[in-house]
Each structure stands twice: as structure tokens, then as C-alpha cells.
Amino acid sequence: MATAPARRSRSLTQNVVTALSERIRQGEFHVGEKLPTESALMESFGVSRTVIREAISRLQAAGLVETRHGIGTFLLEPQNEQQLRIRTENILTMLDVMAILELRISLETEAAGLAAQRRTDAQVQQLRGILDDFSRHVQKKTGNAVVSDVAFHLLVASATGNRYFHDILKQLGRAIIPRTRVDSAAIAQEEGDRTRYLERVHLEHEDIFNAIVRKDSDAARAAMRTHLANSRERLRRAQEAVSRQG
CATH class of the missing domain: 1.10.10.10 (Winged helix-like DNA-binding domain superfamily/Winged helix DNA-binding domain)
Known part of the structure; x- marks a missing residue:
């Protein structure tokens, strides 16, 4: 109710x-x-x-x-209708977000593999700083972890050296983070509590980062796929929980 x-x-x-x-x-x-x-x-x-x-x-x-x-x-000046554009204002439900996650699994899995091959030392340092910021926000419960979360995925996309990976993710903006578009309380409830949920997300990010640092493309792809598949599964369980409440 x-x-x-x-x-x-x-x-x-x-x-x-x-x-x-x-x-x-x-x-x-x-x-x-x-x-x-x-x-x-x-x-x-x-x-x-x-x-x-x-x-x-x-x-x-x-x-x-x-x-x-x-x-x-x-x-604003209308965008060219021929441009690839995802209408983020229409991403409303858990089903919408899960559909976006399916797209991201294909896109970002390959991006992580390319990032492992092409990243620079400066980008590795930037990724480390972003992850440290994310961890601080989680521990202090500031509610600003979303900013670091988005920044992490955008920087991995940038590290591919292919601007189109970054452009597509940037177009989605904060909509790439599931908890900004659906009932995050339901997701957190499935994880036990919000802090534990974010800690798990952080560990998944660390796995992606470590593979990129090692320049291990296969491990980077696997870690990104696992992270996004886990996000999809968390959403699926949360959707079931909300449906039972309704």
C-alpha cells in the first residue's frame, strides 16, 4: 500500500x-x-x-x-532526429531499467575489456580516486555515492579511447544508476540494508578496477558483466518484492 x-x-x-x-x-x-x-x-x-x-x-x-x-x-535547439538518442524521460519502471541494463551489459562489458588494453596511468589514478570517493560516501552515508558511481562508469568508457562508448553512457546520465530511477528502498531491502548494498556495489567496482590495472581484458569483461548482471538480478528481486506488497 x-x-x-x-x-x-x-x-x-x-x-x-x-x-x-x-x-x-x-x-x-x-x-x-x-x-x-x-x-x-x-x-x-x-x-x-x-x-x-x-x-x-x-x-x-x-x-x-x-x-x-x-x-x-x-x-533548447532540437537535436537532429537522425542522431542516436535514448529518451531518458521514458525510463520510469524497473522493467525499463532492466532493459537499459541489458543494453549496458553488451556495451560496457566490451568497454571494460578495451579499457584494460588502452587505459593510461593517469586514468588508473583517476579511477582509484573515484572509487575512494565512493567508499567515503558509503561509509559516511552522505547519499552522494551516485555521483562517484556514474563517474566510474563514464571513465571506464573514456579509457577505451573510443568516444562513442562514453557518448552513449553520458547521454543516459544518472539514469545508468538503477537506484536513481526506481524505488531504492526496495532494492536495499533485498540486500539487507542500503549500506551493505552499496558496499557490495563498491566491491564489484574494485574487481573491475583491478582487472583494468592488470591490463587483463578477459577479467575486466567478466567483472563488468558480473557487476551489471548482479544489478539486474537485484532489480528483479526488488520488483518481485514490490509486486507482493501491491
């Missing part, structure tokens, strides 16, 4: 995203034009400020708008 408000909030947010996206496509707003204020959008859609802010965040992730602090939100 506790999940009902969250589901309703996600539904309201998606309704606002869909409506604003359609208004943008119909030319109601021009490139560089400021969108209505949060208060005006709240009144227009009859929803809370939280819903409006989440909707704007998804439009930002999709590259449709940008928010300038203290000024407002502005419409």
Missing part, C-alpha cells in the same frame, strides 16, 4: 512530461524562449511543485530544455 503514492507521482510526472513535450513539438515555445514559471505550470496542470520539478528534470535529461539558476527554464 505504501507504494501507491509514489506510483501516482510517477504517473503525474509522466503526464506533465508528455504534455510539455507535445507543446514543444507543436511550436508553442520557440528556441531560447523561457518556459512558464513553476507556479504557472502547477496551476496549469493541477499538480505539486515536486511533480513539476521532476518533469523539468526529465526534459533536461532529454536535452529539450535547460534551467538557468535564478532565471528560469529555456527551450
Whole structure:
């Protein structure tokens, strides 16, 4: 029963995203034009400020708008429709995130292998620093581990020397981290508690890092595949738990 408000909030947010996206496509707003204020959008859609802010965040992730602090939100030049683009505002459910994880298993497994072959000493030092930051956030329970998590995967992609690996992951942004798109409490519950869950993620990252340091491509691929497959399995169990509660 506790999940009902969250589901309703996600539904309201998606309704606002869909409506604003359609208004943008119909030319109601021009490139560089400021969108209505949060208060005006709240009144227009009859929803809370939280819903409006989440909707704007998804439009930002999709590259449709940008928010300038203290000024407002502005419409961006539309991207070329022929470009490969994943619509992150549509990644809403555990099933959506698991589908993204399936894509990432193929993409990042090979990226880890290439990174092991091509990484520089400077990139190894950067990866070490990112992992140390992640560990500190976990131990201090600051809630900022997501930043380090994203940075780790992006840097592994950069270490391939092939910018397209990095470009695709960067396009996904924070959506590559499952707990930012679904009920992280459900995932943590399956792991026992949030700290233990993040500690396990950290150990999986360390396995990937150590293989890259050794320039062991096969081990790097295996470690990345294991890490992402474990994430998918954690999500699957969490989805089952939420379904039982519902």
C-alpha cells in the first residue's frame, strides 16, 4: 500500500512530461524562449511543485530544455532526429531499467575489456580516486555515492579511447544508476540494508578496477558483466518484492 503514492507521482510526472513535450513539438515555445514559471505550470496542470520539478528534470535529461539558476527554464535547439538518442524521460519502471541494463551489459562489458588494453596511468589514478570517493560516501552515508558511481562508469568508457562508448553512457546520465530511477528502498531491502548494498556495489567496482590495472581484458569483461548482471538480478528481486506488497 505504501507504494501507491509514489506510483501516482510517477504517473503525474509522466503526464506533465508528455504534455510539455507535445507543446514543444507543436511550436508553442520557440528556441531560447523561457518556459512558464513553476507556479504557472502547477496551476496549469493541477499538480505539486515536486511533480513539476521532476518533469523539468526529465526534459533536461532529454536535452529539450535547460534551467538557468535564478532565471528560469529555456527551450533548447532540437537535436537532429537522425542522431542516436535514448529518451531518458521514458525510463520510469524497473522493467525499463532492466532493459537499459541489458543494453549496458553488451556495451560496457566490451568497454571494460578495451579499457584494460588502452587505459593510461593517469586514468588508473583517476579511477582509484573515484572509487575512494565512493567508499567515503558509503561509509559516511552522505547519499552522494551516485555521483562517484556514474563517474566510474563514464571513465571506464573514456579509457577505451573510443568516444562513442562514453557518448552513449553520458547521454543516459544518472539514469545508468538503477537506484536513481526506481524505488531504492526496495532494492536495499533485498540486500539487507542500503549500506551493505552499496558496499557490495563498491566491491564489484574494485574487481573491475583491478582487472583494468592488470591490463587483463578477459577479467575486466567478466567483472563488468558480473557487476551489471548482479544489478539486474537485484532489480528483479526488488520488483518481485514490490509486486507482493501491491
